[in-house]
Amino acid sequence: METPWDHRYAMRTQRMASSAIRELLKLTEKPDIISFGGGLPAPDVFPVEDFKAACMCVLDQWGPQALQYGTTEGFLPLREMIARHTARYGLQITPDNILITSGSQQALDLIGKVFINRGDHILVEDPTYLGALQAWNAYGAEYVTVPIDDNGMNTDVLEDKLRTGPKFIYVLPNFQNPTGVTLALERRHKLIELADRYGIPIIEDDPYGQLRYEGEHLPSVVVLDNQFRENNGHPYRGNVIYLSTFSKTLAPGIRLAWVVAPAEVIRKLVQAKQGADLHTATFNQIVAYEVARGGFLDRHVWMIRRVYGERRDIMLDAMEEYFPSGVQWTRPHGGLFLWATMPPEMKSAEVLKTAIEQKVAFVPGEPFYALGGGHNTMRLNFSNATPEKIRLGIQRLGNVMKEQMAAKGLLQKI
Amino acid sequence: METPWDHRYAMRTQRMASSAIRELLKLTEKPDIISFGGGLPAPDVFPVEDFKAACMCVLDQWGPQALQYGTTEGFLPLREMIARHTARYGLQITPDNILITSGSQQALDLIGKVFINRGDHILVEDPTYLGALQAWNAYGAEYVTVPIDDNGMNTDVLEDKLRTGPKFIYVLPNFQNPTGVTLALERRHKLIELADRYGIPIIEDDPYGQLRYEGEHLPSVVVLDNQFRENNGHPYRGNVIYLSTFSKTLAPGIRLAWVVAPAEVIRKLVQAKQGADLHTATFNQIVAYEVARGGFLDRHVWMIRRVYGERRDIMLDAMEEYFPSGVQWTRPHGGLFLWATMPPEMKSAEVLKTAIEQKVAFVPGEPFYALGGGHNTMRLNFSNATPEKIRLGIQRLGNVMKEQMAAKGLLQKI
Numbered sequence: 001m002e003t004p005w006d007h008r009y010a011m012r013t014q015r016m017a018s019s020a021i022r023e024l025l026k027l028t029e030k031p032d033i034i035s036f037g038g039g040l041p042a043p044d045v046f047p048v049e050d051f052k053a054a055c056m057c058v059l060d061q062w063g064p065q066a067l068q069y070g071t072t073e074g075f076l077p078l079r080e081m082i083a084r085h086t087a088r089y090g091l092q093i094t095p096d097n098i099l100i101t102s103g104s105q106q107a108l109d110l111i112g113k114v115f116i117n118r119g120d121h122i123l124v125e126d127p128t129y130l131g132a133l134q135a136w137n138a139y140g141a142e143y144v145t146v147p148i149d150d151n152g153m154n155t156d157v158l159e160d161k162l163r164t165g166p167k168f169i170y171v172l173p174n175f176q177n178p179t180g181v182t183l184a185l186e187r188r189h190k191l192i193e194l195a196d197r198y199g200i201p202i203i204e205d206d207p208y209g210q211l212r213y214e215g216e217h218l219p220s221v222v223v224l225d226n227q228f229r230e231n232n233g234h235p236y237r238g239n240v241i242y243l244s245t246f247s248k249t250l251a252p253g254i255r256l257a258w259v260v261a262p263a264e265v266i267r268k269l270v271q272a273k274q275g276a277d278l279h280t281a282t283f284n285q286i287v288a289y290e291v292a293r294g295g296f297l298d299r300h301v302w303m304i305r306r307v308y309g310e311r312r313d314i315m316l317d318a319m320e321e322y323f324p325s326g327v328q329w330t331r332p333h334g335g336l337f338l339w340a341t342m343p344p345e346m347k348s349a350e351v352l353k354t355a356i357e358q359k360v361a362f363v364p365g366e367p368f369y370a371l372g373g374g375h376n377t378m379r380l381n382f383s384n385a386t387p388e389k390i391r392l393g394i395q396r397l398g399n400v401m402k403e404q405m406a407a408k409g410l411l412q413k414i
Numbered sequence: 415m416e417t418p419w420d421h422r423y424a425m426r427t428q429r430m431a432s433s434a435i436r437e438l439l440k441l442t443e444k445p446d447i448i449s450f451g452g453g454l455p456a457p458d459v460f461p462v463e464d465f466k467a468a469c470m471c472v473l474d475q476w477g478p479q480a481l482q483y484g485t486t487e488g489f490l491p492l493r494e495m496i497a498r499h500t501a502r503y504g505l506q507i508t509p510d511n512i513l514i515t516s517g518s519q520q521a522l523d524l525i526g527k528v529f530i531n532r533g534d535h536i537l538v539e540d541p542t543y544l545g546a547l548q549a550w551n552a553y554g555a556e557y558v559t560v561p562i563d564d565n566g567m568n569t570d571v572l573e574d575k576l577r578t579g580p581k582f583i584y585v586l587p588n589f590q591n592p593t594g595v596t597l598a599l600e601r602r603h604k605l606i607e608l609a610d611r612y613g614i615p616i617i618e619d620d621p622y623g624q625l626r627y628e629g630e631h632l633p634s635v636v637v638l639d640n641q642f643r644e645n646n647g648h649p650y651r652g653n654v655i656y657l658s659t660f661s662k663t664l665a666p667g668i669r670l671a672w673v674v675a676p677a678e679v680i681r682k683l684v685q686a687k688q689g690a691d692l693h694t695a696t697f698n699q700i701v702a703y704e705v706a707r708g709g710f711l712d713r714h715v716w717m718i719r720r721v722y723g724e725r726r727d728i729m730l731d732a733m734e735e736y737f738p739s740g741v742q743w744t745r746p747h748g749g750l751f752l753w754a755t756m757p758p759e760m761k762s763a764e765v766l767k768t769a770i771e772q773k774v775a776f777v778p779g780e781p782f783y784a785l786g787g788g789h790n791t792m793r794l795n796f797s798n799a800t801p802e803k804i805r806l807g808i809q810r811l812g813n814v815m816k817e818q819m820a821a822k823g824l825l826q827k828i
């Protein structure tokens with residue numbers, strides 16, 4: 001039925017669409033579905049007991065303050081703790097360089113609000129994180145894309161794209177969402193040099209950096225950028241805004257993340273956040289502080305790495321066994337996702353349709369491409385389902401692929 | 415020092431400014447300040463023990479689910495509870511008409527994102543809630559204002575203003591922030607009739623409706639609007655979007671509020687929220703649900719009414735005693751604020767400067783006027799400080815006023 005609101009929507013809503021991932025999350029709430037869909041941490045690794053102890057501690061020690069309004073910047077001891085944590089990775093910052101956000105999604109939204117004018121071009125990986133596109137579409141962003149391969153963003157192509165004058169570069173260097181690939185060290189250096197040469201700043205989104213299951217930790221882009229500037233006698237720092245989150249290491253249901261940026265940028269983001277939600281829940285910030293301090297989070301991350309690393313291996317083994325030849329996939333060194341590419345004749349939306357009848361879900365790759373494409377790709381999450389379900393789900397998914405490929409005459413061809 | 419971000423801010427940031435209230439909140443964190451500034455609930459009324467019990471219960475009963483990602487719409491049992499609560503006040507809705515937001519500030523932001531094109535005019539009360547202006551300035555809103563008096567928005571002036579074609583009307587009918595005044599019943603009817611005649615929808619912001627300390631509860635605009643439509647055989651409902659919150663009845667530090675709107679509007683707001691922060695913290699929603707169900711919140715609101723009503727009386731008595739003649743103020747029947755108006759020669763910013771030296775803070779009225787004005791007005795919060803501090807703070811504030819009025823020769827005049 002018509003309401004008086006129908007013809008009053010703002011122009012920007014034309015580019016808003018319900019995220020495929022969110023809609024899928026609803027679907028996968030049904031307990032009999034094996035979901036490789038959302039980027040959900042395993043419920044088995046949530047520190048429920050530690051969380052409970054922290055809630056008690058916070059309400060006993062902080063009492064009413066934990067339930068009261070707080071400052072927009074975020075709970076100071078939490079910001080101090082993040083600054084100490086960041087220093088361990090070679091980045092010297094103060095709490096003035098940190099804004100606590102209601103999940104990294106809010107950080108992306110605030111960055112859009114503060115930096116993107118309608119028609120601005122943002123340079124993104126192809127494919128890239130869907131949530132960033134969703135946040136920035138609302139501000140009228142357009143995109144320039146750089147393809148990725150097993151070593152992340154292809155920096156050989158980057159220079160040409162930088163000449164088009166993007167407002168900033170958006171990169172997920174570690175175990176990228178959606179593909180799981182990691183930006184190689186030499187490419188990180190190349191990215192920083194090129195960004196400097198063309199005067200284009202960088203947003204580094206790093207939700208999974210702590211979740212590495214093999215290989216050596218690579219320094220983050222923000223750390224390398226600071227070193228680059230120091231070595232080259234640059235008068236300023238701060239070409240990189242860095243985002244990270246407690247969603248993957250602690251729990252997503254508390255919606256807690258942070259931005260690291262030059263203090264002046266933080267002030268602008270604070271102004272935007274004041275209008276957006278005043279501040280992130282005080283209680284959650286103090287609870288996270290209590291859970292994380294004293295080294296608990298470090299120990300907890302070790303446990304998560306073991307569990308997720310095992311699940312990744314199980315999924316890779318199962319894919320090897322059950323996926324038809326002609327399908328390729330990434331072998332991530334960490335994170336939550338891997339990425340499968342079927343022959344170009346295949347459509348992952350069609351595979352999904354049948355797979356859901358078989359009680360298996362995943363996210364088709366197409367929405368992760370800012371400029372379209374990827375109809376034959378899919379993102380598979382390996383952190384959420386149990387090992388048994390991973391094997392079973394991959395087997396079913398492999399069968400669906402085989403049937404559809406056979407129907408298209410693709411199995412014989414190979 | 416210059417950073418590469420300096421010249422990349424979006425145009426909309428020119429209209430973003432740090433909220434006076436937020437900046438003041440930082441100031442009033444100092445324990446020796448008597449603050450009539452922020453809209454802070456009294457810490458003494460926070461149900462810390464009940465909250466603790468609810469945290470235990472949630473983590474025991476819901477376990478990992480309370481820490482996992484959730485749907486954007488919000489936790490279904492909480493939305494069902496809100497629908498039941500709303501039905502008690504004569505509004506029949508389903509959970510599809512409800513979106514849980516990260517505080518009402520986020521509801522205002524999402525409304526801006528979904529409805530406001532640059533240059534759209536929004537009809538607001540003069541003065542109105544600063545946070546709404548702050549949220550909507552970022553979307554390029556312009557304003558049409560309607561003055562208020564002791565009976566709320568002056569509906570005699572409203573019709574002329576509606577002819578200018580505002581996108582929607584924004585009204586805080588109960589114990590308005592900042593003035594504390596309540597929209598009289600006959601004016602509610604008039605507002606609804608005029609809004610219908612000119613085809614302009616209404617946003618009703620009602621954070622304080624439960625906090626009435628004297629007089630009879632007045633039906634909310636959304637309820638009256640539905641009755642009006644039914645009586646007049648209108649084919650549709652939904653001319654009013656209604657906002658409320660747990661911030662004032664439970665605790666602001668959990669950032670939990672809700673929007674009631676036609677289902678189609680909720681769907682648009684959900685899309686906007688997906689890009690803004692994915693969803694409101696699952697844990698907080700389930701805790702609020704556990705705290706609120708079983709009637710606790712009703713009993714708790716009774717207690718809050720008693721405490722705040724007493725503090726309002728104490729502040730009014732103290733103002734009578736200590737404020738110089740020539741200063742006028744509102745006598746709210748509920749809510750958190752009252753509003754004082756000094757002679758036009760006075761500047762509340764100057765009073766604030768001296769008051770802070772005397773360890774008393776309040777919010778100058780000027781930023782609440784969408785089109786400027788109100789330099790001689792101030793908002794005084796009576797819920798946060800203890801009775802003793804209220805008396806002491808009002809005495810000091812009265813003395814500052816007297817000194818400055820005497821210096822301007824205003825005390826003799828009266």
